Amino acid sequence: MKRKPLLLLLLVVLSQGLHAQQQPHYTQYILNPFIINPAVAGIENYWDVKASHRHQWTGLNGAPVTTYLTVNGPLRKSDYPVASVTGLTPPGDNPRGRAYWQEYTTPPAHAGVGMTILNDKTGPLNRFSISATYAHHIPLSTRLSISGGISVGMQSVSVDAAKLQFQQPGDPVVASSALLNKWRPEVNAGLLLYGPDFYLGAAAQNIVPQEVAYDNGKVVGDSLYRGKLVPHLFFSGGYRLWLSEDFTLLPSVMVRLVTAAPVSYDVNAKLMYRDRLWIGSSYRVKDGFAAMLGVNISSTINIGYAYDYTTSSLNAVSKGTHEILIGFLIGNRYGDLCPRNNF
Numbered sequence: 001m002k003r004k005p006l007l008l009l010l011l012v013v014l015s016q017g018l019h020a021q022q023q024p025h026y027t028q029y030i031l032n033p034f035i036i037n038p039a040v041a042g043i044e045n046y047w048d049v050k051a052s053h054r055h056q057w058t059g060l061n062g063a064p065v066t067t068y069l070t071v072n073g074p075l076r077k078s079d080y081p082v083a084s085v086t087g088l089t090p091p092g093d094n095p096r097g098r099a100y101w102q103e104y105t106t107p108p109a110h111a112g113v114g115m116t117i118l119n120d121k122t123g124p125l126n127r128f129s130i131s132a133t134y135a136h137h138i139p140l141s142t143r144l145s146i147s148g149g150i151s152v153g154m155q156s157v158s159v160d161a162a163k164l165q166f167q168q169p170g171d172p173v174v175a176s177s178a179l180l181n182k183w184r185p186e187v188n189a190g191l192l193l194y195g196p197d198f199y200l201g202a203a204a205q206n207i208v209p210q211e212v213a214y215d216n217g218k219v220v221g222d223s224l225y226r227g228k229l230v231p232h233l234f235f236s237g238g239y240r241l242w243l244s245e246d247f248t249l250l251p252s253v254m255v256r257l258v259t260a261a262p263v264s265y266d267v268n269a270k271l272m273y274r275d276r277l278w279i280g281s282s283y284r285v286k287d288g289f290a291a292m293l294g295v296n297i298s299s300t301i302n303i304g305y306a307y308d309y310t311t312s313s314l315n316a317v318s319k320g321t322h323e324i325l326i327g328f329l330i331g332n333r334y335g336d337l338c339p340r341n342n343f
Contacts, residue, residue: 024054024068024120025064026323028304028306028325030252031325032048032070032327034116034133036234037149037191037201037203037236038114038134038150038188038189038190039147039190039191039192040072040342041072041112041149042075042110042135043112043192043194044336044341045333045334045340046073047329048071048329048339049070049327049328051069052324052325054067055322063122065121066119066121067119068117069118070114070115072112072115072133073330074111075110075111075112075113078110094274097246104195104196106139106140106142106143108139109138111136112133112149114135114151116131117129124159125157127157127158129153129186131151132151132152132153133151134149134150144194145194146191148190150189151189152185153186154183154186155183155186155229156183157229159181161180184210187206187207188205189207190202196240201235201237202233203234203236204232206230207231209230210228210229232258233256234254234256234257235255236255237253239251247271247273248271251270253265264284264285266284267282267285268280268281268283275338276295276337276338277295277296288310288311288312289308289311290321292306296338299335299336299337300328300330301327302326303325305323305324306323306325307321
């Protein structure tokens with residue numbers, strides 16, 4: 001065959017030019033770091049359920065749309081000495097002010113588990129994955145803990161060939177099927193160091209590189225013309241700053257490293273009032289800005305929304321990115337409005 005099929009050309013573009021988009025982008029990972037780092041599983045004393053829908057670059061045909069559901073919690077709940085009063089929100093002094101955090105102690109050693117179901121669609125390409133997570137948390141001192149976690153699962157990478165136009169009719173790659181699908185293993189891992197005022201995390205996704213091709217050996221050519229799922233590395237950190245008894249500022253940063261792609265940086269800030277209301281902003285270097293807001297409605301449910309504005313050339317056709325997240329805290333017997341160990 002003298003002409004390479006358009007499908008393989010598409011895979012070349014994705015594998016060489018858009019490595020950073022192989023794994024979905026999230027703006028509200030600061031509300032659900034478990035979607036990035038499996039070491040977070042079981043960090044709280046309740047089961048944390050999060051559902052999110054993100055429509056990236058609205059107005060652009062075939063723009064990424066990402067939907068996920070995550071669940072994580074401890075295998076065994078801990079009995080804290082006293083119940084938290086933050087769920088009562090009485091008038092007067094903030095029950096979760098400086099004094100509360102001065103009495104913070106690390107949770108005992110324990111294991112956590114979790115599950116992630118994710119679907120990410122970009123034009124004719126669709127990635128669906130499901131994975132299970134195990135993590136273990138170990139106290140290093142009365143105010144410092146470390147955890148490590150691993151996720152193992154399967155991911156399906158498919159192409160809807162019916163949405164593609166080929167220069168050569170009857171191309172052998174798609175002659176027998178309109179939906180081309182490949183299943184590949186998925187392995188992620190992470191580490192997390194955390195205390196009452198800071199956290200440092202490192203995570204790796206797609207640890208095992210995977211080749212993705214749909215020709216079943218029908219097309220002879222260099223391996224350049226075959227797509228690849230490559231490892232993604234994430235490094236994050238954040239710190240709690242007290243502005244007053246009622247207001248805290250949580251600056252954080254995220255660094256992404258992907259093979260053959262520029263290093264990506266996020267700088268975030270989250271301003272919270274009494275663990276109930278919060279607003280935030282994010283700056284992705286050389287890419288765009290985001291505004292976020294949310295409310296912890298009760299000790300059972302919380303919700304967040306983010307709007308991204310891109311400063312790249314896509315701004316000419318994009319109407320921005322919308323992301324909504326809703327969370328449920330199951331078995332939150334101490335009535336915490338906000339996470340105690342993960343902020």
